[in-house]
Amino acid sequence: MSEVLSGRRILVVEDESLVAMLLETILEDMGCSTIGPASNIEDGLTAVRDEIVLDAALLDVNVAGQQVFPVARALADRGVPFIFSTGYGAGGLPDEWRERPTIQKPFTESMVREALLAAMGVVRV
Amino acid sequence: MKELAKSGELAVELAAAFDASPNAYMLLDVDLRIAGANQAYLDLTQQSREALMGRYVMEAFDAGGDTGNARMLRASFESVLRTGKADHIAVIHYAIPLPDAAGGTTYVDRYWSATHSPVTDASGVLKYILQHTTDITELETLRSQVGTREDGPRSALDTIVSGRILQRAESIQQDRRRIEHERNRLLEMFMQAPGFMAVLTGPDHVFEMHNAAYGQILGRSNIIGQSIREALPDLAGQGYFELLDAVFATGEPYEGRRSQVRLKRAPDCEPVTVFLDFIYQPIRGSDGAVVGIFVQGHDVTDVVMADERQKLMIDELNHRVKNTLATVQSIAIQTSRSHADPAGFAEAFQSRLLALSHTHDLLTRRHWAGADLRAILEHETEAHGPHRISLNGPAVDLDPPAALSLGMIFHELATNATKYGALTAGNGRVLIDWRLVDHADPKLSVEWREVGGPRIEPPTHRGFGSRLIERNIRHDLAGELTTDYSPDGFKAEFSIPMSKAGAI
Numbered sequence: 001m002s003e004v005l006s007g008r009r010i011l012v013v014e015d016e017s018l019v020a021m022l023l024e025t026i027l028e029d030m031g032c033s034t035i036g037p038a039s040n041i042e043d044g045l046t047a048v049r050d051e052i053v054l055d056a057a058l059l060d061v062n063v064a065g066q067q068v069f070p071v072a073r074a075l076a077d078r079g080v081p082f083i084f085s086t087g088y089g090a091g092g093l094p095d096e097w098r099e100r101p102t103i104q105k106p107f108t109e110s111m112v113r114e115a116l117l118a119a120m121g122v123v124r125v
Numbered sequence: 126m127k128e129l130a131k132s133g134e135l136a137v138e139l140a141a142a143f144d145a146s147p148n149a150y151m152l153l154d155v156d157l158r159i160a161g162a163n164q165a166y167l168d169l170t171q172q173s174r175e176a177l178m179g180r181y182v183m184e185a186f187d188a189g190g191d192t193g194n195a196r197m198l199r200a201s202f203e204s205v206l207r208t209g210k211a212d213h214i215a216v217i218h219y220a221i222p223l224p225d226a227a228g229g230t231t232y233v234d235r236y237w238s239a240t241h242s243p244v245t246d247a248s249g250v251l252k253y254i255l256q257h258t259t260d261i262t263e264l265e266t267l268r269s270q271v272g273t274r275e276d277g278p279r280s281a282l283d284t285i286v287s288g289r290i291l292q293r294a295e296s297i298q299q300d301r302r303r304i305e306h307e308r309n310r311l312l313e314m315f316m317q318a319p320g321f322m323a324v325l326t327g328p329d330h331v332f333e334m335h336n337a338a339y340g341q342i343l344g345r346s347n348i349i350g351q352s353i354r355e356a357l358p359d360l361a362g363q364g365y366f367e368l369l370d371a372v373f374a375t376g377e378p379y380e381g382r383r384s385q386v387r388l389k390r391a392p393d394c395e396p397v398t399v400f401l402d403f404i405y406q407p408i409r410g411s412d413g414a415v416v417g418i419f420v421q422g423h424d425v426t427d428v429v430m431a432d433e434r435q436k437l438m439i440d441e442l443n444h445r446v447k448n449t450l451a452t453v454q455s456i457a458i459q460t461s462r463s464h465a466d467p468a469g470f471a472e473a474f475q476s477r478l479l480a481l482s483h484t485h486d487l488l489t490r491r492h493w494a495g496a497d498l499r500a501i502l503e504h505e506t507e508a509h510g511p512h513r514i515s516l517n518g519p520a521v522d523l524d525p526p527a528a529l530s531l532g533m534i535f536h537e538l539a540t541n542a543t544k545y546g547a548l549t550a551g552n553g554r555v556l557i558d559w560r561l562v563d564h565a566d567p568k569l570s571v572e573w574r575e576v577g578g579p580r581i582e583p584p585t586h587r588g589f590g591s592r593l594i595e596r597n598i599r600h601d602l603a604g605e606l607t608t609d610y611s612p613d614g615f616k617a618e619f620s621i622p623m624s625k626a627g628a629i
Contacts, residue, residue: 016448017530017596021589022455025462039600062444087447088440105451 005116006031011057013037013044013071014085015064019105023058026109040064044071048078056120057082058112061092072097081119083112152244153254157182157202160253169260171223189220189232197302201241204305205254211242215294216261236262320423321401324408325353330369330418332356342399342424344390359389359396369418372405376415379405381422383429400429453478459589477536480505484532488525496528497521498569502557505535509548509555518559521569527626530597537590538573538617546615547578553614567623568604575614583610602626 010032014020020037027034035051038044041063048054048071057075059068061084068084075082083101086092093102101115143150143161149169152161159177167174170186177185182202188195194217204212217239220232238261244253315322316336323335329352340346348356354366363386372379381403387396403422410416456477464470483504487496498521506514523531539548539555547553559571584591594617598604604621 015601016452017593017601018452018455018459018533019448020600021592021596022451022458025459037600087444087451092440105447106454107451 003031005113008032008055009035009051009053010116011035011038011044011047011051011054011075011080011082013039013041013057013063013068014060015039016060019060023112026112029109030113038063041066041068041070044068045074048074048080054078054080056080056116058116059084061086061088069094069097072100081121083115083119149258149260151177151182151256151258153182153202153256155206155251155253157199157254159185166258169258170221186219186221189222191218191220194219198239200302200306201239202254205241205243206251209243209245209251211240213241213298214239215298234262235260320421321403322419322421324417324419325369326417328370328373329354330366330373333417338423339420342401343388344394357388360386363387369405372407372418373415376407376409378407381405383425399424399426401425452481456481459593463588473540476540477533480532480536481529484529487532488528493525495522495524498523498531498559501528501532502535505532505539506555506557509539509543513548513554515554515556517557518571519561521559521561523626527602527621530601531626534594534597537594541590542575542578542615545581545584547575549579551577551579553578561623562620568620569623569626570620571618573615573617575616578614580612581610581615582612 008031010027012020012023012027012034014023014037017039020039024034024037035047035054036043038047044059044063048057054075057071057080059071059075059082061068072082072084083103084093084097085103085105085107087105093100101118103111103115144163146163147165148163149166150161150163151159151166154160159180159182162170162172162174162177167177170177172185183195183199186198188198197214197217198219201212201214204210215238217237218234219237220234222230223233225231237258239256239258242255242257243251244255246252315334318336319338321336321339321342323339324333325331326333331350331352332348334349340348343357345356353369354361360366365386368379368381371377381401383400383402386399386401388399389396401422402425403420406419406421407415408417408419457474460474460477461470464473484496484501487500487504490496499516499518501523502516506516542548542553542555547555554576556574556576557572558574559569562568562570595606598606598619598621602621604619606617606619609616609618
């Protein structure tokens with residue numbers, strides 16, 4: 001499965017350094033390049049605007065006390081698939097975003113991979 | 126009559142007539158003190174005028190301790206005071222004190238019939254209560270005697286004398302007293318009830334009455350006689366008028382739970398939101414048709430708010446726990462990558478967890494308001510002793526995220542110094558200096574300098590510790606970092622904006 005994700009450029013928005021580092025490690029193991037990690041909404045929006053190649057994104061719902069939804073909106077407008085990571089569970093998401101793949105903290109490598117594949121619409125054989 | 130035209134003379138004449146009347150009269154002021162009595166009254170009660178004048182009537186005539194009858198008499202006086210209308214007591218069993226032969230006082234059982242009439246001044250203000258009382262003891266005695274003679278024939282006169290009419294009058298009177306008593310008690314309960322209550326009349330829901338709690342919740346008074354749409358215009362559009370219309374039309378009660386109401390407690394105030402549990406209960410007339418609605422309920426705003434606060438707190442706690450678990454997970458996975466043997470992993474992992482835990486402790490001590498930089502440094506370096514670590518800088522109050530970041534940074538720096546740098550052995554020392562610079566845009570500037578240790582070489586790869594330090598400073602604290610691996614000792618300098626770190 002991993003070869004599907006190999007070489008993909010994934011934006012990470014996560015304000016907690018240790019969690020961001022974990023995501024970097026996990027993505028690296030899957031052969032992905034990490035864009036960011038952005039630790040606030042502004043940097044996240046800048047990345048969505050400026051990065052030419054962006055295959056998917058991994059968004060922490062609560063970033064430095066703010067909600068990540070402006071970044072989600074910008075990604076949706078650009079047609080980039082994304083997944084949410086949250087300590088609240090899917091119940092903490094507004095209706096607009098509830099259908100999006102969500103991983104709950106703490107997460108494993110396989111949870112991240114499955115969610116990314118689901119978001120990118122990769123059908124498993 | 127000409128000479129009576131002067132009011133003073135008229136009063137004298139009237140007083141004389143009052144005194145000469147064969148009917149017993151007694152006058153009470155509004156404090157229920159005896160203000161006058163005619164001769165017939167004094168004869169009837171065998172009291173002197175001097176003994177009675179100015180005395181509180183319930184004390185002068187205390188019914189020989191029969192509180193039930195005393196209460197009935199006082200209720201009649203109070204009814205006159207309250208309503209300004211005459212009150213009648215058809216029969217009252219009331220013992221009065223009479224002087225006995227031995228010079229003492231004996232209570233003698235008597236039955237009375239009494240009328241209490243209001244006496245007002247020219248402007249209509251109640252001044253006195255006039256009691257006209259008749260001793261009907263003989264009639265009562267006769268009645269009870271006849272009443273026991275059940276066998277003999279009974280004439281119409283017998284029936285009257287035997288007191289059937291009297292008996293009925295008495296029982297009606299008792300019913301009336303009981304009903305009035307009950308009504309007053311219910312009214313009092315209604316008015317003082319902690320829950321809110323109101324009675325609305327007719328299809329327009331006109332306020333007939335409401336209790337204190339109702340007025341308080343709505344912040345309104347003087348709404349009696351107004352329709353609910355007139356009295357509470359700020360409730361328009363919230364569905365309550367329509368609910369009342371439906372209850373009135375269908376006769377089906379409506380119960381609202383934790384119902385949100387926006388209302389203005391004063392005309393110029395911002396609307397407030399309250400949450401109410403309530404019921405609209407139809408009131409039916411004798412023909413069964415709905416004539417009004419009884420509204421009652423209570424304010425549950427505090428309960429709803431407390432529930433919301435609790436839910437928020439649980440969500441926040443859950444969020445923090447999950448984030449902490451993710452942090453611990455990250456430490457575990459990244460530590461495992463640089464430690465092939467389980468023992469080494471366990472030691473490194475535990476020491477990182479303890480570093481995190483120590484900063485938590487410092488923050489908890491101050492209810493998560495912040496922590497002092499020196500306290501964090503002392504915790505991370507105390508194992509090496511004061512002669513090997515020099516801490517030099519002012520008090521700096523850090524906010525919780527900055528305290529947690531710096532706790533981990535100093536832990537990694539101390540670990541590296543212990544493994545590769547000045548704290549490996551011998552006389553190496555670590556000098557830590559910090560200061561606040563640039564007062565317009567204050568920054569915390571920290572220098573970590575290792576001296577006297579073994580010769581060092583730049584690392585061949587960046588381990589977890591180095592990455593963690595760099596990411597925390599650049600990312601979490603929006604700061605700048607320089608590191609210097611000169612052979613005579615490692616040096617790190619970083620500065621972070623206090624807008625990001627501080628609680629100064």
